[in-house]
Each structure stands twice: as structure tokens, then as C-alpha cells.
Amino acid sequence: MSPGQPLPATPPPSAASASMRSNRHRDTAPELRLRRALHALGHRYRVSLPVQAGGVRVRPDIVFPRQRVAVFVDGCFWHCCALHGRRPADPTGYWTAKLDRNVERDRRVTSSLEAEGWRVVRIWEHEPVDEAVTFVAAALVTAPHRRPGQARAGSVPRRGQVTAGSCDGDGPGDGDGSRDRLVR
Numbered sequence: 001m002s003p004g005q006p007l008p009a010t011p012p013p014s015a016a017s018a019s020m021r022s023n024r025h026r027d028t029a030p031e032l033r034l035r036r037a038l039h040a041l042g043h044r045y046r047v048s049l050p051v052q053a054g055g056v057r058v059r060p061d062i063v064f065p066r067q068r069v070a071v072f073v074d075g076c077f078w079h080c081c082a083l084h085g086r087r088p089a090d091p092t093g094y095w096t097a098k099l100d101r102n103v104e105r106d107r108r109v110t111s112s113l114e115a116e117g118w119r120v121v122r123i124w125e126h127e128p129v130d131e132a133v134t135f136v137a138a139a140l141v142t143a144p145h146r147r148p149g150q151a152r153a154g155s156v157p158r159r160g161q162v163t164a165g166s167c168d169g170d171g172p173g174d175g176d177g178s179r180d181r182l183v184r
């Protein structure tokens with residue numbers, strides 16, 4: 001869902017589509033843009049490849065299996081971007097609970113993957129594609145699982161894990177949005 005797109009006034013019916021339930025909308029425009037840009041640069045990846053991480057089976061949007069890099073392109077609304085993740089009017093508390101669960105699940109998925117040696121790159125749908133490509137490329141360069149012979153001297157140190165904080169605002173200094181995402 002794009003930022004600013006009107007929301008349904010009421011919760012979706014229980015017959016909501018599987019994609020609605022999973023909140024992972026495949027082949028979104030930002031995801032396609034990123035895939036095209038990566039492909040043009042010679043990167044080869046798998047799309048929505050299932051990955052087992054701990055007891056969790058996840059399908060990152062873009063997967064580099066050999067380098068163990070998993071990329072998620074997160075929708076601003078569903079994943080509570082600090083810039084556009086505005087909460088709808090919510091007298092029943094439905095949306096608050098749902099969106100909180102999404103954020104919690106994102107964190108769980110990220111930490112499960114990282115515990116298995118994956119590098120996780122989360123990119124907001126609002127991010128310019130060239131910046132998104134930079135984040136992914138950086139993760140590929142610093143990926144711990146390289147083929148023998150590909151080790152590089154002076155590899156870039158791993159960035160600290162950045163957590164997104166709650167949807168309700170992360171306090172002063174977090175309004176930038178772009179700093180929240182890199183690799184977390």
C-alpha cells in the first residue's frame with residue numbers, strides 16, 4: 001500500500017486475501033525497481049526463496065543464497081515507516097494491534113535470520129532505488145559467507161544493528177527515516 005492511500009474504514013473481512021493476511025505484497029513497484037536495478041548491475045538473486053531460520057520459515061523478497069543475504073522491501077504503512085507509517089483512526093484498536101504485530105514479526109524474522117548467519121537488509125518502499133541498491137551491495141560485500149578465494153583484505157566492518165523502534169515514534173532524532181533501515 002502506498003503512503004497516503006486511503007484505508008478501509010473497517011477491518012478487512014476474514015476472507016481477506018492471503019497476501020493481505022501475510023502483509024507481504026509481492027512484486028510491488030519498489031520491489032520490482034530494486035530487482036531490475038540489481039540485475040542490471042550483474043547481481044543474481046532468488047525471489048521469495050523460502051529460508052529456514054531457526055524454527056521460522058520466511059520468504060525474503062530478494063535472496064542471495066550463497067552470500068546469505070536476505071532483502072526485504074517493506075511497505076511504509078504495513079511496516080510502520082517513521083515517515084509515512086501513520087496510524088489510521090482506530091476506535092476498535094484493530095489497526096494498532098495488527099501493525100504492532102507486523103513490527104514485532106519483522107524484528108523476530110530479522111533476528112532469527114541473523115542468528116543463522118544471514119545478513120538482513122530492510123529497505124523502505126519510499127527509499128530511492130539507487131540508495132536501496134547501495135545498501136544491498138554493501139551487505140553483499142561484507143557478507144560473512146563468501147566462497148573460498150573471494151575473501152577480501154580489509155573488509156568493511158559490519159554496521160551495528162539498528163532497530164526500528166515502535167511505530168508510535170522513536171523519539172527525537174529518528175525523523176530521518178533513512179537511518180533506521182540499513183541493515184538491522
Ligand SMILES: [Zn+2]
Pocket residue numbers: 003076081082083084085124125126
Ligand atoms: Zn516511508
